[in-house]
Amino acid sequence: MGIRYGGRLLMAMAMGVGFMRGQQASVAAAEKTILLWPMGAPGAQGEEDIDRPTLTVYLPSSENATKTGVVIAPGGGYQHLATEKEGTAIARWLNERGVAAFVLKYRLGPKYHHPVELEDAQRAIRMVRANAAEYGVATDHVGMWGFSAGGHLTATAGTHFDAGNAGSADPIERQGSRPDFMVLGYPVITLEAPDAHSGSRKYLLGNDPDPALVQSLSAETQVTKETPPTFLFATTEDKTVPVINSVMFYEALVKAGVPAEMHLFQHGAHGAGLAAANPELSVWPELVIKWMRERGYAAPAP
Numbered sequence: 608m609g610i611r612y613g614g615r616l617l618m619a620m621a622m623g624v625g626f627m628r629g630q631q632a633s634v635a636a637a638e639k640t641i642l643l644w645p646m647g648a649p650g651a652q653g654e655e656d657i658d659r660p661t662l663t664v665y666l667p668s669s670e671n672a673t674k675t676g677v678v679i680a681p682g683g684g685y686q687h688l689a690t691e692k693e694g695t696a697i698a699r700w701l702n703e704r705g706v707a708a709f710v711l712k713y714r715l716g717p718k719y720h721h722p723v724e725l726e727d728a729q730r731a732i733r734m735v736r737a738n739a740a741e742y743g744v745a746t747d748h749v750g751m752w753g754f755s756a757g758g759h760l761t762a763t764a765g766t767h768f769d770a771g772n773a774g775s776a777d778p779i780e781r782q783g784s785r786p787d788f789m790v791l792g793y794p795v796i797t798l799e800a801p802d803a804h805s806g807s808r809k810y811l812l813g814n815d816p817d818p819a820l821v822q823s824l825s826a827e828t829q830v831t832k833e834t835p836p837t838f839l840f841a842t843t844e845d846k847t848v849p850v851i852n853s854v855m856f857y858e859a860l861v862k863a864g865v866p867a868e869m870h871l872f873q874h875g876a877h878g879a880g881l882a883a884a885n886p887e888l889s890v891w892p893e894l895v896i897k898w899m900r901e902r903g904y905a906a907p908a909p
C-alpha cells in the first residue's frame with residue numbers, strides 16, 4: 608500500500624496491525640462534518656451545538672460500485688443520540704462494504720419538538736442528493752437507516768416526504784426528501800397508547816399533544832404504496848420499545864404492496880446496535896446487507 612506524503616511515496620507493509628491501522632486511517636480521512644444549514648437552521652433557538660444539526664460524511668475507501676449512500680439516524684428517545692453505537696459504527700460497517708454513509712445529528716427535545724426533527728432528516732436526504740456527484744452516490748440510491756427513536760424519524764421521513772421545491776434559490780431544497788429504502792432497527796413506530804414508547808412521544812411532541820398530530824406521526828397509519836422498501840429488525844424480549852411496533856409497520860407495508868422484509872428474534876435487549884458481541888443477534892447485519900444486495904443497493908459479496 609502506498610501513501611503519498613510531502614511529495615514522496617512512502618511504502619507501508621500491508622500486513623498485521625500496520626494494515627489495520629492503514630485501513631482505519633483511510634476511513635477516518637474520509638470523515639467530514641458539515642452543517643445542514645450553514646447560515647443557521649430554521650427554528651433554531653440558539654447557537655450552541657444542540658442548535659446546529661449536522662451530517663458527518665463517511666466515504667468508503669473501496670469502490671462504491673452501486674453508488675449507494677445511507678443517512679443514519681441514531682436513537683436515543685429524542686432526548687440524546689447514541690451516536691457511536693448506532694451511528695459511527697454503522698457508517699464504518701457500511702464503508703467496509705463499499706457503501707457511503709452519513710451520520711445525522713438532529714435536534715432533540717425537550718428544547719425542540721416536531722416538525723424540527725423531521726426537517727433535519729429531510730434536509731439530510733436532500734443534502735446527500737444535492738452533493739451526490741461529490742460523494743460518488745446516485746440520486747436514486749439514497750437510503751435511510753434508523754434505530755429506536757431514530758427508526759421513528761426514518762419511518763416518518765419515509766411516510767412524510769416531498770419532491771423538493773424546484774423554484775428554490777437553494778439547490779439543496781430543490782431535491783426530493785423521500786428515501787429510496789429504509790432500514791429500521793428496533794424502531795419506535797406508533798405514538799398511540801398502549802404500544803408507544805412514552806419517552807419518545809414526550810420529547811418529540813411535548814406533554815399534551817394534539818391527538819390528530821399523534822395519529823399523523825404514528826407511522827403505521829401513514830403507509831402508502833409510495834412508502835420506500837423497508838427492512839425491519841427487532842426482538843420479542845425488547846422491554847423498551849414493544850416488538851409490536853415493528854409488526855404493525857410491517858403489516859401496513861404488506862397491505863400497501865410495499866416490498867418489506869422483517870426479522871424478529873426472541874432474545875435480545877433494546878439498543879443492540881450491530882450486536883457484534885451477541886451470538887444470538889449478530890447475524891442480523893448480514894441479513895441487512897443481503898437484502899441490500901438483492902435490491903441493488905450493495906455490491907455482491909467478494
